[in-house]
Amino acid sequence: MLNTRKESKTFINLGIVLNDKEKVLMIKRRVLEKGKDNSILEWAFPGGTQWTDETRQESVKRNILSETGYDIQWIEQIDLAFHPEIPVFIAYHLCSLASPDPIIKPKEVHEIAEIRWVKPQNIKRLITTTLNPKVANELGI
Helix, strand or coil: CCCCCCEEEEEEEEEEEECCCCCEEEEEEEEEEECCCCCEEEEECCEEEEECCCCHHHHHHHHHHHHHCCCEEEEEEEEEEECCCCCCEEEEEEEEECCCCCCCCCCCCCCEEEEEEECHHHHHHHCCCCCCHHHHHHHCC
């Protein structure tokens, strides 16, 4: 049976996932995305597009599990904003781990080159596009 679910191409949910060591889950993309100001998106928070029949919380949980293998607990939405360089509307979600270790092998190996836990103060070294101010505030950076 064909998957007939529809997804938004201009709206994504990203998870700001913290572990018990206060590190943040980050992904390195295999395919780099160029922003309208020629900035390059290589490192990002995990997440992705939302199916039309799922909630934002379901979407962020599904996408993070698929990309990283980690099961998460949704805590709250941090912000909802249009990205200044990449033409997409983003819901940023604060999340914690439901389990300290991945529960499955990542399914998005064709999209994700690396999965890394990063100290919040090192995030600005990895992200080469604008970091959402409310996310930065939430992480104390």
